[in-house]
Amino acid sequence: MTDTSPNPAAELPIKVVARDVTVSYSGKQALHDVSIEIPDRSVTAFIGPSGCGKSTFLRCLNRMNDTIDGAKVGGSLTIDGQEINDKSIDPVVLRASVGMVFQKPNPFPKSIYDNVAYGPRIHGLALTRPELDEIVENALRKAGLWEEVSDRLNHPGTSLSGGQQQRLVIARAIAVNPEVILMDEPCSALDPIATARIEELIDELRENYCIIIVTHSMQQAARVSQQTAFFHMGNLVEYGPTEDIFTNPRDTRTQDYITGRFG
Amino acid sequence: MTDTPDISPIRTAVSKNLGARYRAELRFRAAGLAAVAAAVGILVILLSSIVSGGLPAFTVNELELTVDLDEELVDPSGERSEDSLRRGSYSRVLQNAIRTEFPEVTGRRELRNLFSLYTALNATRLMDEVLEDPGLIGTQHRFTMPLADDLDLYLKGLLVEERSFQPQGTLSLEPSDAGVVVRSTATDFRDLAAEIARTLRARATLLETEADRLTERAQELSGTEAEDMLYDADLNRRQAADIRARLEIDAGPIELDNSLPSILVESEGRTVRLASLARNGAGGTGEYLLGGDSVEAENAWSIQVIDTPVERRRVSDQLIVWTRALEERGAISSTFNTYLFANADSREPELAGVKGALYGSILTMIITIIISVPIGVFTALYLEEYAPKNRFTALIEVNINNLAAVPSIVFGLLGLAVFINAFGLPRSAPLVGGLVLSLMTLPTVIIATRAALKAVPQSIRQAALAVGASRTQTVFHHVLPLAAPGILTGAIIGLAQAMGETAPLLMIGMVAFIADAPTLGLEGFTEPATVMPVQIFLWSDGAERAFEARTAAAILVLLALMIGFNALAIYLRRRFERRW
Ligand SMILES: Nc1ncnc2c1ncn2[C@@H]1O[C@H](COP(=O)(O)OP(=O)(O)O)[C@@H](O)[C@H]1O
Ligand SMILES: [Mg+2]
Numbered sequence: 148m149t150d151t152s153p154n155p156a157a158e159l160p161i162k163v164v165a166r167d168v169t170v171s172y173s174g175k176q177a178l179h180d181v182s183i184e185i186p187d188r189s190v191t192a193f194i195g196p197s198g199c200g201k202s203t204f205l206r207c208l209n210r211m212n213d214t215i216d217g218a219k220v221g222g223s224l225t226i227d228g229q230e231i232n233d234k235s236i237d238p239v240v241l242r243a244s245v246g247m248v249f250q251k252p253n254p255f256p257k258s259i260y261d262n263v264a265y266g267p268r269i270h271g272l273a274l275t276r277p278e279l280d281e282i283v284e285n286a287l288r289k290a291g292l293w294e295e296v297s298d299r300l301n302h303p304g305t306s307l308s309g310g311q312q313q314r315l316v317i318a319r320a321i322a323v324n325p326e327v328i329l330m331d332e333p334c335s336a337l338d339p340i341a342t343a344r345i346e347e348l349i350d351e352l353r354e355n356y357c358i359i360i361v362t363h364s365m366q367q368a369a370r371v372s373q374q375t376a377f378f379h380m381g382n383l384v385e386y387g388p389t390e391d392i393f394t395n396p397r398d399t400r401t402q403d404y405i406t407g408r409f410g
Numbered sequence: 411m412t413d414t415p416d417i418s419p420i421r422t423a424v425s426k427n428l429g430a431r432y433r434a435e436l437r438f439r440a441a442g443l444a445a446v447a448a449a450v451g452i453l454v455i456l457l458s459s460i461v462s463g464g465l466p467a468f469t470v471n472e473l474e475l476t477v478d479l480d481e482e483l484v485d486p487s488g489e490r491s492e493d494s495l496r497r498g499s500y501s502r503v504l505q506n507a508i509r510t511e512f513p514e515v516t517g518r519r520e521l522r523n524l525f526s527l528y529t530a531l532n533a534t535r536l537m538d539e540v541l542e543d544p545g546l547i548g549t550q551h552r553f554t555m556p557l558a559d560d561l562d563l564y565l566k567g568l569l570v571e572e573r574s575f576q577p578q579g580t581l582s583l584e585p586s587d588a589g590v591v592v593r594s595t596a597t598d599f600r601d602l603a604a605e606i607a608r609t610l611r612a613r614a615t616l617l618e619t620e621a622d623r624l625t626e627r628a629q630e631l632s633g634t635e636a637e638d639m640l641y642d643a644d645l646n647r648r649q650a651a652d653i654r655a656r657l658e659i660d661a662g663p664i665e666l667d668n669s670l671p672s673i674l675v676e677s678e679g680r681t682v683r684l685a686s687l688a689r690n691g692a693g694g695t696g697e698y699l700l701g702g703d704s705v706e707a708e709n710a711w712s713i714q715v716i717d718t719p720v721e722r723r724r725v726s727d728q729l730i731v732w733t734r735a736l737e738e739r740g741a742i743s744s745t746f747n748t749y750l751f752a753n754a755d756s757r758e759p760e761l762a763g764v765k766g767a768l769y770g771s772i773l774t775m776i777i778t779i780i781i782s783v784p785i786g787v788f789t790a791l792y793l794e795e796y797a798p799k800n801r802f803t804a805l806i807e808v809n810i811n812n813l814a815a816v817p818s819i820v821f822g823l824l825g826l827a828v829f830i831n832a833f834g835l836p837r838s839a840p841l842v843g844g845l846v847l848s849l850m851t852l853p854t855v856i857i858a859t860r861a862a863l864k865a866v867p868q869s870i871r872q873a874a875l876a877v878g879a880s881r882t883q884t885v886f887h888h889v890l891p892l893a894a895p896g897i898l899t900g901a902i903i904g905l906a907q908a909m910g911e912t913a914p915l916l917m918i919g920m921v922a923f924i925a926d927a928p929t930l931g932l933e934g935f936t937e938p939a940t941v942m943p944v945q946i947f948l949w950s951d952g953a954e955r956a957f958e959a960r961t962a963a964a965i966l967v968l969l970a971l972m973i974g975f976n977a978l979a980i981y982l983r984r985r986f987e988r989r990w
Contacts, residue, residue: 214875216799243878253869255888265887266877316873323877 159186162327162357163208166223170203173217177203180222181383183376187326187357190349192368192389194361195378196404201361204378205329208359209245210238226327243270246320250332252312254304254319259296262304262315263287266323282322290318291348310341314348321352328352330360334367346371365405369393377401460969464962470747470760471557471565473528473736475507479540481548490544498540500533507553511741512732514702523728527736528555529758556749556760557742559956560725561733565742569725569955570718579692581677581708586695590682592675593693598713599673600691606670607657614650614657621646663688663695668720672727674699677711681731699731724955750963754927755945759956762949764964766927770840770920770939771909771971773928777844777935778851778908783901785848786855793856794863795885814853821849822917830918837919838938840928846918847908854907858900862893895983902979906972912943920944942968 163185170178178200185191193201203212210231212218224231231241243266254262263283266272273279283300287293292314296307304315313333320328330349334342349358349371362368368375369389376386377398385392385401396402481488484498505525509515515524532555539553540546556562563569579596624643628636655661663686666673673684673694680701687694720727736742754766789810797803825846829835835842866889874884890897915921920940928934940948942964949961 209876211872211875214871239878239880241878242876247872247876249869249872249876251869253867253873255870255873256892265874265879269877269879269883269887319873319877 159189161185162187162226163359164223164225164228165204165207168204168207168220168222168224170200170207170212170221171219172215177381178207179381183383183386185357185359186374188353188355189373190353190358190360190371191374191376192360192362192372193376193378194363194365194368194404195384197363199378200381201378202331204383205247205331205359205361207232208327208329209242209247211242211247213238243323244325245327245329246323246325248313248316248320248328248330248333251336252309252316254307254312254315256303256305258301259287259304259307259315260300263318263322266319270323272323286318286322287315289321289352290314291344291351292318308341310337310344313337313341313345317345317348317352325356327357327359330358332361332363335363342367365393377404379404460962460965464959464964464966466563466566466568467750467956467959467963468747469566469744470749471562471742471744472554473557473742474552474554475504475511475741477503477507477536477551477553479503479547479549479551480506484540484547490547492541495541495544496537498537500536500540501530504528504533504536504553504555511736511739512700520728523726524732526558527561527729527732528558529760531756531758531761532556557733558729559759559954561729562760563956564725564730564733565737565744568959570716570723570730572714572716572718574715575713577711577713581675581705581711583675583677583680583682583703583705583708585698585702585704589685589695589697591693591695592682592684595692595707597691599687599693602673602713602715603664603687603689603691606664606666606687609670610653610657610664614653617646617650617653621650659689670719672716672720674714674716674727674731675711676714676734677705677708679735680705681735683727683731699728700735750960754925755923755940755948756925757923759952759954759960762957762960764942764945764967766924767940767942767945767964768967769927769930769934770843770924771941772930773840773934773939774843774847774915774941775905775909777841778847778905781845781848782851782855782904782908786852786901786904787859787897789852790856790859790863791885791890794860795881795889810853810856814857817913818850818911819913819917821846822914824849825914826917836936836938838922838924838940839936840939840941841935842918843915843920843939843941844935846914847911850911850914851901851904851908854904855897855901858904859893859897862896862900863889865896866892891986895986898982898986899979902975902982906975909941909971909975910943910968912947915941915944921948923948942971 161184163183165181165183167180167182168178169176169180181200181204193205195201206212206215207220207224208226208231210220212220220232222232226241226245230236255265257265260283263286264273264279267279267282273282284293284297287296292311295311296302296315304312307315313336317328317333334345337345346367349360352358353373360368360372372389374387375389375392377384377392377396377400379400385396385398392401393405396405480503483502484500485494486497486499487494505521508524508527509521512524515521535555536553539551557565560569575598577594577596577598579594579598582593584591584593621643624639624646628639628643631639656665665686666684673687673696675682675684675696680703681699682696683699684694684696686696716727716730733742749761750763751765751768753761753763756762793803793807825842829842829845830837835845870888870892871884874888875881879887919938921944922938922940924938924940928937928939946961946964946968949957949964952961
């Protein structure tokens with residue numbers, strides 16, 4: 148029933164492929180047979196009304212659903228052709244290559260430095276302190292936070308403003324050098340200026356990462372994404388180049404949603 | 411313009427019951443304030459009564475004597491060996507010392523009375539001093555010991571009611587066959603005589619009223635019961651008549667007995683207790699309690715009245731007089747009561763201390779901490795962070811919560827059955843006490859830890875998991891440090907509770923009288939011991955009055971420990987608390 152064009156941006160290599168992914172929470176199905184192909188080095192936005200399963204699908208991609216009691220994931224999901232739902236794949240390894248940013252900024256109650264250094268430390272990415280310093284600096288630079296915090300790296304991460312905290316969290320995700328970055332409504336707790344800053348950042352990061360972002364704001368999806376997927380009641384209704392979705396939606400539900408008739 | 415027409419109906423509705431709302435708020439606030447005031451008031455009453463009751467126990471009146479450490483007495487075989495020194499007669503040394511203070515005391519009974527100025531247990535303390543320094547043998551040694559408990563109380567003014575007069579006249583004391591004749595040139599005893607006559611008259615009246623009541627009751631009854639009552643009434647009347655006869659003007663001096671206040675006449679190293687008071691109020695006859703020579707026209711004298719009659723106190727006039735004499739000579743000084751902290755329990759209150767119980771409490775708490783904190787924290791961690799949520803874990807959870815509500819004495823019974831009877835661990839030992847208290851503390855620690863873990867926001871766990879931390883890394887790097895203040899607070903409150911626990915320890919024999927403090931070391935865990943609250947319980951039951959103050963003092967020590975524990979909890983909480 149879903150009308151999915153396989154690869155809306157044919158010039159980009161495909162990074163993530165989902166085939167008939169279903170998720171149920173304690174027997175209650177929340178996601179129905181979602182199939183999608185997401186290209187690398189671009190931003191893909193998931194939009195749709197609340198409770199339609201956007202976050203649920205996002206969590207499939209780094210197996211965060213494993214940590215939810217009663218959650219069951221079915222179907223096939225591959226990243227670079229490798230099945231990630233396979234029992235042989237350790238979620239810890241997977242999550243090191245698929246970073247995630249949450250709706251509410253959630254820095255650790257530690258210093259800015261330790262926040263960014265945590266991932267590299269536990270994965271043993273740096274052998275010496277200078278190496279670690281370099282990783283931290285690079286991650287903070289990529290997250291556009293370095294200029295603001297370079298002189299107070301030992302201040303608590305929680306002392307930053309909301310927008311800075313969200314960029315810190317992005318730096319923390321980048322520090323382990325992931326391939327895919329998942330963002331679940333990363334701007335919904337931020338003011339417009341901080342939001343603009345994050346959107347800029349997402350646009351910069353696009354060059355190196357496969358970014359998937361869940362958003363409530365259709366303007367945001369239009370601004371930052373190249374592909375957009377519209378979810379409705381656990382189904383992937385429509386998926387295609389962002390421009391097409393917003394200017395020429397094929398499904399009436401998509402049309403109703405983007406014209407604000409429900410949501 | 412009061413009735414604005416455009417006022418909206420919602421506004422009228424709201425303002426109509428606005429007054430009621432504010433009144434309700436006011437009532438609620440008043441009730442809350444009253445509750446706080448009541449709680450604070452009760453606390454203040456409680457604390458002030460304990461403090462005022464316990465303060466006297468923190469000082470002690472010590473008797474310092476020069477003891478002659480005669481070699482023959484102290485070292486019977488003369489070889490300075492420990493064995494020989496232990497066989498020495500130190501009580502004789504002490505007796506000799508006190509006898510030199512009061513050489514006039516000779517009779518066997520008087521001497522026994524004299525030796526009760528201090529407890530015989532002090533001989534052991536003297537022996538310990540000699541054993542420590544045998545060079546003392548053959549010297550005159552200054553030895554300090556606590557005064558007997560009741561005399562200590564006397565000097566603190568807690569034993570009797572007394573007052574003293576400065577007389578007008580000059581005193582003469584004249585020993586005769588019938589005792590000492592006491593005479594003053596003024597009527598210095600007149601008021602006292604009148605007072606005693608009043609007391610006796612009141613007593614006679616009381617007896618007569620009681621007799622009348624009995625007679626009346628007897629008329630309503632019949633048979634042997636009535637006969638008994640009439641007999642009693644008759645007895646009362648005869649006693650009343652006796653008293654009135656004693657008060658007749660021409661009956662001679664008023665006899666003083668043990669049911670009346672003691673009147674002591676003191677002058678320069680002499681003390682006479684009056685046995686009778688002359689009617690004219692200028693003197694009486696009595697006996698020497700101190701000294702024994704006659705005096706003529708003495709100016710420096712005083713009258714001491716001990717209002718609490720002899721039959722209603724535990725110390726005789728003689729002992730009081732000796733104590734006052736020693737105090738006057740500077741042999742008694744009031745100091746901080748080091749015995750209370752340096753000694754373990756003793757049968758004699760003046761030597762009893764909390765050290766044994768304190769050490770016992772420390773050893774018991776060490777076991778409790780070692781057992782209950784790690785087991786409790788790891789149980790909670792497993793249940794909260796790892797265990798699947800199913801029926802089995804729900805059952806465990808319910809059981810743990812129920813365990814927290816089990817009366818502590820049940821844990822004592824369990825400890826007796828399991829640790830002592832089945833495992834054969836020693837009775838009365840801190841090891842078993844600690845194990846029992848661990849059982850009791852465990853649910854508290856588990857519940858507190860789980861609450862602390864639950865309070866850690868889920869977003870922190872997600873953050874750690876999302877960068878690829880394993881579950882254990884998430885728990886130990888992030889969750890546990892954030893929960894630490896809560897865990898510590900819970901654990902310390904649980905431990906403080908355990909420290910104040912008495913009932914379960916009674917069951918495992920930690921209630922015995924133990925005169926030696928346990929060793930503060932590994933072997934101490936299996937030595938018989940008691941703990942602070944049990945010590946308080948034991949002392950509160952002590953027959954001697956002096957234990958009353960010591961009980962309150964021990965409560966203060968325990969309270970101080972508790973406050974210390976809670977302060978530690980607050981400090982640690984502040985120290986580890988981090989915002990997120
Ligand atoms: N942890 C969970 N346990 C049970 N049901 C869940 C859980 N998370 C999400 N759901 C359900 O799954 C559906 C999709 O939720 P979600 O993916 O959060 O929606 P969205 O992010 O699009 O708003 C909703 O009906 C929601 O109630
Ligand atoms: Mg969501």
